[in-house]
Amino acid sequence: MMKRTERTVNVKAWGCLGAKRVVLYEDRDELRFTDGFHDMRMTQARMEAFIPGGDAVLADVYRRVRGTRSWHPVVKELKKLLDERGGKAV
Structure with missing residues (x-):
């Protein structure tokens, strides 16, 4: 049985x-x-065309991706960022 390593993103x-x-x-150098x-x-x-945004954007995307694709490797990273910034990872 192949052991699966957890994928991390930046x-x-x-x-x-x-x-x-x-x-x-960034995921797999992309x-x-x-x-x-x-x-x-x-x-x-x-x-x-990208316009940087505030923590509200971070929280909004976190809630969406956590609710629809909780397996996505970005979920853990977004939660960590929100916790560090004192935002609510609800």
Whole structure:
């Protein structure tokens, strides 16, 4: 039986991409973002449209991804960030 190692990601930033609240993270040496429901690759065009946001964005995306895809490796990292910043990881 193959032992599965837990995948970790590195959260880089959070903010808005158009009307979406998103979190940027690095996964397997690739910059990606999630709005809580979908994950996509970050392109140069998207990077230029990205607007950094506050902790409310972080909490919003955390609640969404935790509720829909609690297995996602970004969940643990977002909770850790919210706890460090004194935000509510509800």
